[in-house]
Amino acid sequence: MAGRELASKLLKTAALLSDSRVAGYIPRTREYSAAGLLAMLGRYGNVVIKPVVGGGGYGVIKVFRDHRGYGFTYMHNTRIYRDFASMRYALDRFKVKRRYLIQQGISLARISGRPIDYRVKVVKNGDHWEFRSMVGRVARPGLFVTNLCKGGTMLSCRQGLSRSLPRVRTSAKKAEMRRLTLVCIELLERHFPGIGELGFDYAVDQRGKIWILEVNTRPK
Structure with missing residues (x-):
């Protein structure tokens, strides 16, 4: 059924x-926003962002903060930036054109x-x-x-x-x-x-x- x-x-x-x-x-979950992403990275160190509607791993991106700065991984592609603003600008080009959520990384x-x-x-x-x-x-x-x-x-x-x-x-x-x-x-x-x-x-x-x-x- x-x-x-x-x-x-x-x-x-x-x-x-x-x-x-x-x-x-x-896991802690909220709708995507730049301020929300920065706050959750500050709290958890790594998060996953994914489309609110969708499946099959489509558009899912891991975002992290470590001693090197801020970065994200999409499929095999990992990019690292010295500051959040630069990372966010690049991240926006990788996101699919859908509404996103942020989920605490596990x-x-x-x-x-x-x-x-x-x-x-x-x-x-x-x-x-x-x-x-x-x-x-x-x-x-x-x-x-x-x-x-x-x-x-x-x-x-x-x-x-x-x-x-x-x-x-x-x-x-x-x-x-x-x-x-x-x-x-x-x-x-x-x-x-x-x-x-x-x-x-x-x-x-x-x-x-x-x-x-x-x-x-x-x-x-």
Whole structure:
């Protein structure tokens, strides 16, 4: 059941933030502005900016601040500038012509230096929801986005967790993702009646904390 499509990442994030059971799993997120970008870089050191509407890693850019100055990475291309104004001017030329959001950067766990995240897909069947898949996605070498359409590699959720975080109990992390997914379904159905399938993009950081990166209403 495909059901309703809801494209805006900001609307879905706002719905999830409305519940204390979920809010702690959401990276700090705000609509893009130059002042907001500067403030979030000052607080977190690195952020991801991405179109409010879109998927497949399209237009996603990592922006950072370090001892060299300010910089950003888009696909294989990294550029560094001495000051924020110069970086922002160059960044505006890389952004696609869409409305953007800024999301707190998460230090993803890695396999052989490659970031990994997780896609959990659920589908509504009648009056109940079914888990269809839980998989890990490892970024193509040299990239920070994990999307399969950008050359990412798929492996089982268990393999991904055990290889990226060998000291973490994989069964506990999988169970936590499942519990969190069910709470999010409840919230999203309440806010957006008619949804029929969802794809949750989860990160597990280098300390083992789970984060919800985004939710898709037409997951591929």
